[in-house]
Amino acid sequence: MPMQRYARSARLAAVLAVLVIACAPGLAADAKPILLTSIGQSAEASMIKQLCVRGKIPYELNALAKAEELAGGDKQPRYSALVAVVGGSAKGLGAAGINKEQELERSVALLEKARSLRMSIIIMHVGGVERRGELSDAFIRAALPYAGHVILVEAGDQDGLFEQVLAGKKVPIAKVARISETLDPLRTALGL
Amino acid sequence: MKKLAILTAAVLLLAVTGIGSSVVSAQAVVDPHAPLDVVARHGMVAAAHPLAAQAGVDVMKAGGNAIDAAIATALTLNVVEPNASGLGGGGFMVIRFAKTGDVAVIDYREKAPASATRDMYASDQAKKELWTQLGGKAIGVPGTLKGLEMALQMYGTLTFADVAAPAIKLAEEGFEVSSELSGIIKDNYEKLAKYNDPDKVPYFHDGLALEPGDILRNPDLAATFRLIAEKGSDALYRGLVGEAIVEAVNKSGGNMTMWDLADYNAVMRTPVKGTYRGLEIISMPPPSSGGTHLIEILNIMENYDVKALGHNTPAYMHTLAEVFKLVFADRAAYMADADFVKVPVAGLTSKEYAKTLFDQIAPDKVLKELKPGEPENFEHESTTHLTVIDEEGNIVSLTQTINYFFASGVMAEGTGLLLNNEMDDFSTNPNSVSAPEPGKRPLSSMSPTIILKDGKPFMALGTPGATRIFPSMAQIIMNVVDFGMGLDEAIEAPRMFCSSSAGKPGTLFVESRIPAEVRDALTALGHTVSARGDYDSYFGGAQAILLDQSSGTIYGAADSRRLGAAVGF
Numbered sequence: 160m161p162m163q164r165y166a167r168s169a170r171l172a173a174v175l176a177v178l179v180i181a182c183a184p185g186l187a188a189d190a191k192p193i194l195l196t197s198i199g200q201s202a203e204a205s206m207i208k209q210l211c212v213r214g215k216i217p218y219e220l221n222a223l224a225k226a227e228e229l230a231g232g233d234k235q236p237r238y239s240a241l242v243a244v245v246g247g248s249a250k251g252l253g254a255a256g257i258n259k260e261q262e263l264e265r266s267v268a269l270l271e272k273a274r275s276l277r278m279s280i281i282i283m284h285v286g287g288v289e290r291r292g293e294l295s296d297a298f299i300r301a302a303l304p305y306a307g308h309v310i311l312v313e314a315g316d317q318d319g320l321f322e323q324v325l326a327g328k329k330v331p332i333a334k335v336a337r338i339s340e341t342l343d344p345l346r347t348a349l350g351l
Numbered sequence: 352m353k354k355l356a357i358l359t360a361a362v363l364l365l366a367v368t369g370i371g372s373s374v375v376s377a378q379a380v381v382d383p384h385a386p387l388d389v390v391a392r393h394g395m396v397a398a399a400h401p402l403a404a405q406a407g408v409d410v411m412k413a414g415g416n417a418i419d420a421a422i423a424t425a426l427t428l429n430v431v432e433p434n435a436s437g438l439g440g441g442g443f444m445v446i447r448f449a450k451t452g453d454v455a456v457i458d459y460r461e462k463a464p465a466s467a468t469r470d471m472y473a474s475d476q477a478k479k480e481l482w483t484q485l486g487g488k489a490i491g492v493p494g495t496l497k498g499l500e501m502a503l504q505m506y507g508t509l510t511f512a513d514v515a516a517p518a519i520k521l522a523e524e525g526f527e528v529s530s531e532l533s534g535i536i537k538d539n540y541e542k543l544a545k546y547n548d549p550d551k552v553p554y555f556h557d558g559l560a561l562e563p564g565d566i567l568r569n570p571d572l573a574a575t576f577r578l579i580a581e582k583g584s585d586a587l588y589r590g591l592v593g594e595a596i597v598e599a600v601n602k603s604g605g606n607m608t609m610w611d612l613a614d615y616n617a618v619m620r621t622p623v624k625g626t627y628r629g630l631e632i633i634s635m636p637p638p639s640s641g642g643t644h645l646i647e648i649l650n651i652m653e654n655y656d657v658k659a660l661g662h663n664t665p666a667y668m669h670t671l672a673e674v675f676k677l678v679f680a681d682r683a684a685y686m687a688d689a690d691f692v693k694v695p696v697a698g699l700t701s702k703e704y705a706k707t708l709f710d711q712i713a714p715d716k717v718l719k720e721l722k723p724g725e726p727e728n729f730e731h732e733s734t735t736h737l738t739v740i741d742e743e744g745n746i747v748s749l750t751q752t753i754n755y756f757f758a759s760g761v762m763a764e765g766t767g768l769l770l771n772n773e774m775d776d777f778s779t780n781p782n783s784v785s786a787p788e789p790g791k792r793p794l795s796s797m798s799p800t801i802i803l804k805d806g807k808p809f810m811a812l813g814t815p816g817a818t819r820i821f822p823s824m825a826q827i828i829m830n831v832v833d834f835g836m837g838l839d840e841a842i843e844a845p846r847m848f849c850s851s852s853a854g855k856p857g858t859l860f861v862e863s864r865i866p867a868e869v870r871d872a873l874t875a876l877g878h879t880v881s882a883r884g885d886y887d888s889y890f891g892g893a894q895a896i897l898l899d900q901s902s903g904t905i906y907g908a909a910d911s912r913r914l915g916a917a918v919g920f
Binding site for chain 2 (some may be wrong): 250314
C-alpha cells in the first residue's frame, strides 16, 4: 500500500510538473514572464504573443500597460523584460479610446519606469513598410532612446531611420526578413 | 496596380509616338495616383483587384455577358480581396439590359437570424465586448451566394462552374500578397487568431500574417466553389457548407440555425430613381440608404451653381458638409429595412423636399443642431464595388461586403469562408427604426448606381467606404458633371466627408491634399476639421465606367486609394 501511495504521489508530482512546464515551458518554473506591450496600438504585439507561445517564452500581454504596473509591492520588477512592439494604428488608438498624445505619454512613462527598474528593454518593429509613416514614426522616435535591444523586420527600415535615431549608441540591432524570424533574436535578447 | 496600368500606358504611348524614355519623368510614370482612364471598345471591368477585373474580362472574351463577368469578378474578389467581400457576406446589384433598357435590382443583403432581438446589443457588456463587431453574435445570415445565383440563373449565359473557374484556379494555385493586403491581415491578426486555429487560417503562415510577396492559397475555398458548382446554393444554405457556418457562428458566441440559412432568399427590388442636371440616376433602394441619400444630396446641390462655388474651395466644402449633415439626420430618423419599416423614399428623393433642406443652409454659418426633415409631406407615391459593361451594352453595378475588413474574424472551418459582421449595421438602440429583429436586413450605405444621359448609359459607379459611400459618390458625379473632369481625375480628386449624429454635427474629415488655407477657412466658419491621409481609403475605393455614346468609347477607372484596376478589351 505505501508503495502504491508513493506511486500515486509520484504520478501526481509528475502531472503537476508537466502542468508547470506547460504553463511556463522553456524557463525555470519561477522565471518571471516578459511584459509584452504595444507602443502605438497596432496589432503586431499579438503576433509576437503568438511567437512567444510557439517559442515557449512566458509572457503577459498588456497592450495598454502602465508604468505603475511594472513593479510589485516589493518595488521589484514583476517582469523579466519589457518587450515593446512599436507601430502606430489610428484604428487601434481609436479602439483603445486614446489619441496619439495620450499613447505617447503612456509609452514614455512606461519606458522611463522600466529603465529606472533596470529592466531589459527590447524594442521591436515588425510591421514592415506598412507600419511606417507620420504616426508610427512618432512612436518609433519616442521609444528607441530607451532600447537595450532592437529587433526589426528590415522592410520597415528602408530609409535607415532606426540607425539614424540610435546613432552613437551601442544598441544591438537585429534585422530579419519576416516576423517569424524575430523569434531567435528575441530569445537571444532575452538571454534564452 | 494602377502603377502597372500607367507603366503599360506609358510604354504604349512611347511606342506610338516614338518619344525616348528620357522625355517622360520616372516619377510621372510610376505615380499610382496619376489620373488615367483605361479605354476600350468591346467591354470593361473595373474592380478592386486587377486579377478580379481580368477574370471578368476573360469570361466576356469566352462568350459570357456582363452578368457572367460580374459574377466571375465577384467570386475572384472573394479569393484575392478576402478582407472585403465573399460568400460569407452580402450585397446589392443593379443591372441594366441594353436591348430593353430594363433595370433589375437584386438585394442579397444579410439578414438577422431568428434569434435576433431589438435589445440584443443594448447592454453595457455588449458594447464593451463589441458584440456587433466580433465573433458569432456579429454574424448575419449570408446572402451573397443566393444573390449571385439568382443573377446567373435569370440573366447569365454560363454555368456556375464556368464563372467560378478563375476564382478556383487562383484559390488553388495562389497569388502574390501585396504590401497593402499584408498590412490589412496584420491589422486584423488578433481577431483572426482568436476565433480560428492560427494554423488553419489561409491568410497566415506558421500562425503569423502573410508577408508581402508570400503566396496566398485557399484550397478550402476552391473546394467550396467546386461543391457549389455541383450542388448549387443548397451546398451552403441546406448542406455541408451551411453546417460548418452554423457551427462556427455558434462556437464563437452567436445563435444561428440551419433554418436561418434555409429561410434566406435574395429578393428583387425596385430601384430608386432621380435626376441631376438632366441625367437619370438609378440606384439602390432600402435596405440600403445609399441610393436614396445619393439622390437627396444631388437634389440639394442642384440648387447651387456648383461650378461657380469652385472645386474644393471653402465655399464648396462648407456647402457639402452642411448638406451631408442634414442628410445624415434623415438617415438616422427614417432609414431601415423597408420590409419592416415604412421608409419615405419618395419624399426623401423629391426635389421639393430637397429645396426645404437647401433653405436651411447658410453660406457663412455652420448648422449646430440637426433635425431630420419631414419628407412624409413630399410623399407622392462596405465592401467592394465592381462595374462591368459588355459588348452589347449590358451593365452591372455591384457592391458587396462582409462589412469590416476581415469581418467578424470567424471562419467556417474547412470551407475557406470568412463570415460577415453585418449585424454591426443595426442600431444598438432598441427604440431605433434600425434595431435588429428576426429576419430584418441591416441598414446599408452601399450604392451601386447607373446613370443615363438622354436615356442611354452614361456612367456606372460605386464604392466601398461605409457611410462615406454616397457622399463620395456625389462628389465623383459632381466632379464629372459640374467640374468637367475625366473619370479617373474625378475619382482621384481629394475628397471630404461630414455627418451628423444625434442631432450634433460631426467632424469634417478631409484628405490632407486639401490645402491648409482651405482647412483654416473651414475652421474659421465653425467646422471641426480633421485631415486624414493624402489618398485615404477611409473615403472609399471607387470603380467606374463612363460611356461616350457618340464615339462608342468605354472609359474605365479605378481608385488608387485601394488596389483597383480597370481592364478593357
